[in-house]
Amino acid sequence: MSVAADRRTRFDRAYYQRYYFDPHTAVASRSEMRARARLIAALVAHMGLPVRRILEAGCGTGMLRTELRRLLPRAHYVALESSEYLCRRYGYLHGRIEEYRARAPFDLLICYDVLQYLPGAAAERALANFGRLCRAGPGVLGAAWRATDALGPGDAGFTARVARAWGDRGPTE
Numbered sequence: 001m002s003v004a005a006d007r008r009t010r011f012d013r014a015y016y017q018r019y020y021f022d023p024h025t026a027v028a029s030r031s032e033m034r035a036r037a038r039l040i041a042a043l044v045a046h047m048g049l050p051v052r053r054i055l056e057a058g059c060g061t062g063m064l065r066t067e068l069r070r071l072l073p074r075a076h077y078v079a080l081e082s083s084e085y086l087c088r089r090y091g092y093l094h095g096r097i098e099e100y101r102a103r104a105p106f107d108l109l110i111c112y113d114v115l116q117y118l119p120g121a122a123a124e125r126a127l128a129n130f131g132r133l134c135r136a137g138p139g140v141l142g143a144a145w146r147a148t149d150a151l152g153p154g155d156a157g158f159t160a161r162v163a164r165a166w167g168d169r170g171p172t173e
């Protein structure tokens with residue numbers, strides 16, 4: 001979505017009503033999110049990555065989730081959210097992307113349009129956590145990051161945070 005990142009955003013009912021559910025003020029459409037999900041599934045297929053476990057970190061109203069579950073029906077999907085409103089409404093796992101720990105690693109981790117809402121240090125902790133949560137470590141994540149970053153206008157500060165979080169390992173290694 002193109003709403004300016006506001007780290008004090010309250011992710012409550014009014015927020016989702018305005019930016020997702022009301023067709024007059026929504027900033028993301030189902031067709032756009034379906035296309036993104038197809039892009040992710042195509043990238044995974046191109047990489048030959050077997051996907052049994054998916055983590056969507058900050059899954060919002062679930063628009064990617066709906067399509068990805070259709071495209072990758074055999075994968076177990078964990079939808080993680082910090083919004084109490086969404087967790088009550090959709091039954092998501094309630095937690096924060098910078099703190100969440102899992103018993104088993106994930107083959108695919110998706111975090112779309114979330115990190116810019118976190119203060120710098122928390123965003124860096126989230127990125128380091130993603131490296132722990134992914135079976136393939138930061139390599140696959142980095143490849144996906146570069147691919148998605150290339151698709152839209154970057155934010156220089158944010159890109160620098162990503163680079164710092166991955167350090168010398170280099171995201172495509």
Ligand SMILES: C[S@@+](CC[C@H](N)C(=O)[O-])C[C@H]1O[C@@H](n2cnc3c(N)ncnc32)[C@H](O)[C@@H]1O
Nearest residue numbers: 011058059060081082083095096097112113114
């Ligand atoms: C702009 S919405 C994007 C939602 C979804 N990824 C999408 O693209 O439709 C940002 C979402 O990130 C969630 N979020 C923000 N900070 C989070 C955190 N620390 N841990 C988990 N979710 C978080 C919010 O509750 C909100 O639903």
